[in-house]
Amino acid sequence: MTGGPEPMSAADRTAIERELADLRRERDDVAATLKGGGGDETGDRADQADELMRGTEADRLERRIKELEARLEEAAVAGPPAEDTVGVGSTVTVRFDDGTEATVHIGEVAEMYDPDIVTADSPLGSELIGRRAGDTVTYRAPDGPRSAFVVSLGEQGGGPAAAS
Template identity: 40%
Template sequence: MSRAFVKEGSGELDPLPDLPISPHPNYVTPRGLAALRERLAATQADLARLRARPDRLDKLPEAAAERDIRYLEARLRSAIPIDPAIQPLTSAAFGLRVTVADDQGHETTYEITGEDEADASLGRIAPHSPLARALLGAEPGDTVTVRRPSGPTSLDIVSIARP
C-alpha cells in the first residue's frame, strides 16, 4: 500500500483557528454581559464533559470547545458595559428600544444591543449595523433614512424607551 496518502502524527489535533473578533468596540448591556458569562460557563462544562469521555478518539469537539472558550474569554475581556437604565430617553442610544414607523405607518421596535446579543428575530440590532447607525442620536419626531439593498427607506422615530 502506498504511504503517500497516510498522515501519521501524534494523534493530537492542531488547534482550530480562532473565531474572528470584531474590530468594533465591544459595548454590552448587563443582559448581554450575563449571557456571555453563561455561554462561557456552559462551554467550559461541555469541554470538561468531552474530556471525561472514555472514548476520546474524536478530538474535534474538544478543539471546537477550546476555540469557543478563547473567543468568549476575549469578548469578556474587551466588554464595555453600558447600563440602559442611566441613558436619557431624549435620543436613541445604545441599550435603548426605538420604535419607528415606515411610510405605510407600520411600527417596529428595535433594541440597540451589543454584537453578541444582536438577534434580528427579537428586534435586537448591533450598534454598527446600518439601521442602528441611522437611529443613534435621533429623537422622537425625527425622520431618518436607512440605506437598504432595495433602496433607501425613511423611518419616523415614534418613541424611545428602556427595555
C-alpha cells in the first residue's frame, strides 16, 4: 500500500468490525478459562501446559484486536477512497489478457463468500493500487505472468473474478 493512512470502503469497515466482534467474544471466552495470577498451583504438567496455551492464545487475540482497531482509526484519518485512482475500497473493471472482463472490489479482507474481492496485497491487487482507467498492469498468477487493462473505476458490468 502507500505507507500513509489508507482509506477504507464501507464493506471493508463492516468486515473488520465483524472480525473484531468475533475476536472480542473469543478473547472473552478464553479469558474466562484462565485461572488468573494468584491461584492455587495444583494440577499436573498437562494442566499447566493447557493454561499456558490458553494464555498464549489470549495474547494472540489481543494483538489482532489492537491491529484491527488501529486500522479502523487509520481509515478514519485517511478519509474516503480516491475516485480517479485505484485504492482500497475501489471497484475496478479489468480486461485480462485473454479478453475476459471482470469487475472486482479492492478490499482488505478476503471473504470466502465473495469471489469478486481482490485483496490489496494480492499480486493483482497490489499492481492495481494507484492505477487509473487506461493503465495496463502485469502481475504474477499461479500459472505465470499475466496482464490486465484497467477499463474503468466504479460500478460497471463484468464477469466473475476467477482470473484474479
